[in-house]
Amino acid sequence: MDARLQLRVQRYGWDRAAAVYQHYWERQLAPAQQRLLALADIQRGERVLDVACGTGLVTFPAADAVGPTGFVLAMDISDEMVKVVTLEAERRGLPQVRAERLAAEETATPDKPFDVALCALGLMYVTDPMAVLRAMHAALRPGGRCVVAVWGARARCGWAEIFPIVDRRVRSEVCPLFFQLGGGDALRISMQQAGFGDIQVDRIAATLDYDSPEDACGAAFAGGPVALAYSRFDDATKDEVHREYLDSIAEWKHGDGYRVPGEFVVASGVRSDT
Numbered sequence: 001m002d003a004r005l006q007l008r009v010q011r012y013g014w015d016r017a018a019a020v021y022q023h024y025w026e027r028q029l030a031p032a033q034q035r036l037l038a039l040a041d042i043q044r045g046e047r048v049l050d051v052a053c054g055t056g057l058v059t060f061p062a063a064d065a066v067g068p069t070g071f072v073l074a075m076d077i078s079d080e081m082v083k084v085v086t087l088e089a090e091r092r093g094l095p096q097v098r099a100e101r102l103a104a105e106e107t108a109t110p111d112k113p114f115d116v117a118l119c120a121l122g123l124m125y126v127t128d129p130m131a132v133l134r135a136m137h138a139a140l141r142p143g144g145r146c147v148v149a150v151w152g153a154r155a156r157c158g159w160a161e162i163f164p165i166v167d168r169r170v171r172s173e174v175c176p177l178f179f180q181l182g183g184g185d186a187l188r189i190s191m192q193q194a195g196f197g198d199i200q201v202d203r204i205a206a207t208l209d210y211d212s213p214e215d216a217c218g219a220a221f222a223g224g225p226v227a228l229a230y231s232r233f234d235d236a237t238k239d240e241v242h243r244e245y246l247d248s249i250a251e252w253k254h255g256d257g258y259r260v261p262g263e264f265v266v267a268s269g270v271r272s273d274t
């Protein structure tokens with residue numbers, strides 16, 4: 001897929017997710033986000049960059065950790081996600097949070113470097129993950145920490161058929177690099193190549209709990225990487241992709257709902273040059 005098309009697919013697909021994202025994903029993503037925040041060990045007064053911030057599930061704990069003397073720059077490609085973070089920062093009275101609509105690919109080297117750079121479950125969607133990791137490295141002070149979380153190996157993510165099911169009905173793959181960093185040692189090697197040292201990588205087994213078939217399909221299709229394509233399907237095609245997706249996760253049916261296996265990889269590294 002060409003890079004500009006992928007950026008549009010992500011931008012407008014995630015715009016559709018903003019209102020429902022926490023309902024479907026807050027509980028499911030918490031193990032990865034909590035591990036990422038633990039590895040980041042954010043201190044009072046620090047400056048934090050949160051790339052692909054979504055609705056701020058990592059931004060706000062980071063803002064609490066840095067306190068009023070710190071700063072969190074939260075960036076996301078989706079206007080709707082940025083609006084959610086901006087409004088929530090106002091509601092919580094957190095002037096240390098600034099949210100901006102920016103693609104991760106546009107991460108610039110700041111005038112004043114960051115102490116910590118985070119990207120929770122965003123790198124699977126970018127056009128050039130290596131370039132984003134290098135930009136996060138460049139945004140840090142020497143000794144600054146970077147922590148990223150991605151989905152793990154395709155074979156351990158029971159919901160992975162969502163991509164071929166949608167791809168068969170559109171002209172190009174909706175998220176071609178999705179599992180690129182999740183397998184083997186890919187994330188460690190990428191972080192090394194981006195210049196990080198002292199790298200630690202954790203694999204976390206997860207379960208995606210859905211109370212009903214509607215919940216499983218809502219989480220998969222309502223927002224995110226396949227949402228833009230899905231929104232253009234007619235009703236018959238929507239029914240068809242729901243059926244195919246539910247068939248693909250049938251082995252994890254549990255009562256009225258589903259318990260689908262998943263895996264996260266969380267990696268931390270330090271900018272070790274001076």
Ligand SMILES: C[S@@+](CC[C@H](N)C(=O)[O-])C[C@H]1O[C@@H](n2cnc3c(N)ncnc32)[C@H](O)[C@@H]1O
Binds near residue numbers: 011054
């Ligand atoms: C799964 S959500 C993760 C959000 C948040 N970090 C969290 O942990 O809940 C992925 C986010 O990546 C954003 N995204 C996708 N492609 C992006 C890109 N190229 N640049 C910046 N953000 C992007 C989406 O808009 C979405 O908010």
